[in-house]
Every structure is written in structure tokens, then in C-alpha cells.
Amino acid sequence: MKYQELHPIDREEALAMLEAGDIRSVSQAILRLALHDPDDHWVTEQALNLLNSPEVGIRVVAATALGHTARIHRKVDERVVPALQQMLTDPETSGRAQDALDDIEMFALRPGQ
Numbered sequence: 001m002k003y004q005e006l007h008p009i010d011r012e013e014a015l016a017m018l019e020a021g022d023i024r025s026v027s028q029a030i031l032r033l034a035l036h037d038p039d040d041h042w043v044t045e046q047a048l049n050l051l052n053s054p055e056v057g058i059r060v061v062a063a064t065a066l067g068h069t070a071r072i073h074r075k076v077d078e079r080v081v082p083a084l085q086q087m088l089t090d091p092e093t094s095g096r097a098q099d100a101l102d103d104i105e106m107f108a109l110r111p112g113q
Contacts, residue, residue, distance in 0.1 A: 008036035023057040034065035040073040060096040067100030070108035
């Protein structure tokens with residue numbers, strides 16, 4: 001896998017990429033949003049929606065995006081941890097879900113803290 005720098009993206013372009021539905025476009029869009037969009041609530045909502053994708057590749061990238069969002073913004077929406085914990089039961093998504101949970105544990109304050 002080759003490293004690719006992920007530059008900021010405007011929401012209009014990101015939404016078009018998310019709606020495209022192919023793994024590459026969706027992955028780039030959600031990761032670029034997670035790394036650069038200042039509205040962690042909006043990005044979290046987009047990533048949580050992607051956790052319902054039938055494509056395992058999209059679900060694991062959404063989990064990664066949730067971890068990045070928590071790390072960058074130092075907080076996490078109350079829905080994120082249960083959603084990631086549910087992913088732990090699937091061998092195809094458990095590794096990325098655990099990585100995101102580790103980021104949350106290390107970098108983010110959970111609601112109420």
C-alpha cells in the first residue's frame with residue numbers, strides 16, 4: 001500500500017465522492033474530512049452512516065476516520081464507542097475498530113468526562 005497525502009476537501013466534493021459509493025472515492029472523502037474538516041460532529045455523522053455500508057472496505061475506513069476525528073478533536077460522540085464495539089464481533093472489521101477504540105482511549109475525552 002502506497003502512502004498518499006490526503007489534502008483538505010470541500011463538503012460539496014466530499015459528498016459527491018461519498019455518494020459515488022466506490023470504495024476508493026468513499027475512503028478518500030471520509031479520511032480527508034476526518035483529517036481536515038473543522039466540524040467533528042458533521043464528520044462523525046458521515047462516518048457513522050458509512051458503518052452501515054455492505055462493503056467491508058468502507059466500514060473499516062469509516063472506523064479509521066472515527067479514530068482520526070477523536071484524536072484530532074480530543075472528544076468523541078457518545079454513539080461512536082458502542083458502534084465500534086459492535087464492529088469488534090466481525091473478524092473483518094475488528095482490527096480497525098480496535099485501532100479506533102485505542103485512539104479514542106488515548107486521545108479523546110468521552111462524553112461526561
